[in-house]
Amino acid sequence: MSGLAFLIPVALLLGLGGLAAFLWSLGAGQYDDMDGAALRILIDEDGVSVPAAMTSATGREPGL
């Protein structure tokens, strides 16, 4: 039982950590363009920076 008392909270915390990570990635717009993400790895980066933050159509900054 003493093992359980330690392991159950750990399991729940790990699960909550995963949930928090998912919600963050959702908010950061990582699921907005699944097809594009698959293709972008093929683009050669020769010193051109791809814009990181875009304002949404409502004009507010995403994330943060």
Next chain:
Amino acid sequence: MTVAIAHSEFALPGVRCAGCIAKIERGLAPMAGVRAARVNMTTRRVAIDHAPDLTPDQLRAALAGIGFEAQPIAAAAAAAATEDAGESRALIRAMAVAGFAAMNIMLLSVSVWSGASGATRDLFHWLSALIAMPTVAYAGRPFFASAWAAVRRGRTNMDVPISIGVILATALSLFETVTGGPHAYFDGAVSLLFFLLVGRVLDSVMRDRARAGVAALLRETAPGGAVELADGQTAWRRADEITPDMTLIVAAGERLAADGIVLRGDSRLDMSLITGESRPEPVAPASRVVAGTLNIDAPLAIRVTAAGEATTIAGIARLMDAAGQGRSRYVRIADRAARLYAPAVHLLALLSFAGWMIVGAGWHDALLVAVAVLIITCPCALGLAVPAAQIVAAGALMKRGVLIKDGSALERLAEADCVRLDKTGTLTLGRPTPVGALPLKGEERPVALALARASTHPVARALAIELQRAGVIAATLDDVRETPGLGVEGRVVGGGVGGLIARLGRTEWVGLGVAAHDGLETGFRLGEDAPKRLCFADRLRDDAAATVAGMKALGMDVGILSGDRGEAVRPVAAALGLTAQVRMRPEDKLAAIDRLKLAGHHVLMIGDGLNDGPALAAGHVSLAPASASDVGQTAADAVFMGDSLAPTLIAVRAARATRRIVGQNFVLAIGYNALAVPLAILGHVTPLVAAIAMSSSSLIVVANALRLRSCAR
């Protein structure tokens, strides 16, 4: 510190690969005034943050320069999409929470099922309760809200049995936990929420876009115009500030902002937005002209007779709004199923409760059985049956260039038995394309491209697009001058032909004979070389004949409704073997659709222009090409991309395949219920059985829906 930033989005039907993404983003980034550009491959759009003084037309020209045709997306539509995305996100969050909770409670439940007893079982039940209570409160909100709204109006929907089932199951399980009982259904209640939320998320991804904002779209066709003031000066006025009897000065290449009568000037107007007429209409003093048409050749002065809400174009918008009312009354298949389903489930649960009470079981056991019945019949598979099939079909269609706006569009598309097509821009490309190969020599091409880019004339634009597609790089020109009504000329700088004067325009202006037909001819001359005659025509879309034949093979009745003249429609109708009604005003098209409706037909309307707007809104279901006016795109249920008509037939076939799969899913879900309900009523359904039955039925339904992945071949 914040700088004012405008945000524009464009549809890019031509984006296909990583190379395209890089080309566009890197091509736009160095442009003055562009702050950021990002291509979204999933929606085939590019979003651009830019300085407010960059107009959409300039951005469009820049994209054309990179080699991509772009269609601006109305701000209203973009904002609606963002709003939808917000709603989807709230649902995804609820789904994530429910998913996390379901997994953890299942883990705890496994030990209970495998025989944990006494203190351990109670501890695990308590832990489950700890996770389940907040989860049900948070993730259940979408269902509770909609169920409460239905109950308050004295109606019932799918969400009522779901809410009652979940709340009852949770409350009863809590009671079991407190009293140390053997069966807690926390896992069932939470995983039920999870499966249902998956269905909701899928459905909301296909959410109906706001159909409002037609008026806003109309404002975008002509935001305003130059008005002559009393002292002979001109000043820019917004469309809603223009009043009758003002004098409007319309430059060549500008859209009219109000209806009126021509005072001065001779020009030709592109009426296609209003009438679908492909040939420019010549106008002279005393001609009546309407807002939204495009002035092609020369400046006009117009005495305004109607402005704002009184214009012809605003009248068409009102017609469209009225026609669209009927479609919102369409009841989706899942809701129709719910009407039968919800009362049946409640009755069953109530009967089994009453039955066990009569047999002599305690209220506690009877309630347990009733809850088990509610959980086992809860429409998890039913809730997934429709959205899962529709999202897979919509995804498959998107890969073929058809964007379906909502799930009900697929259902209505499957019911269509009758097709009516507009001609200009739908059966044809709606833009001039060269007849045969361009008779231009190697050194003439860059010069022709540079001249064509300098003009807004539709034929010049068509020539520019054609040359860009062939990979021609524009030459550098000096002293470029556009003479309205004649053409463009300029002097070539550098290269082998430096210093020569080049002309592009009216055939007689460059030294050829008078144009043979509708003015879709232009002449080009470089220096003293022989002038070249370039013929253009609005040709049929690729696969138009095959598509029409395919629709007929599906047993659909196909016909043309065109606003164009009979002699322009006849060759098209003959080539496709269709009957056509010609010279139809927007209200005539609407009436034609209404007559078919009265005869009991479900009409699929395919059209692009404002003149099709009311018919698109009135049709049982409607499609528009991506090149359509904003109005057309707003009124249509789905938009298809590219120069081919084939996607329309693919969409119809996919919709019918979806209907078949949805039917199978219903049979599967109901069949499962028919098997499981007797077990529940007899009291054999423990939490373990409920969990297995629920998960397996949902998985079967989803697996069946996945067969639709190839429906758009």
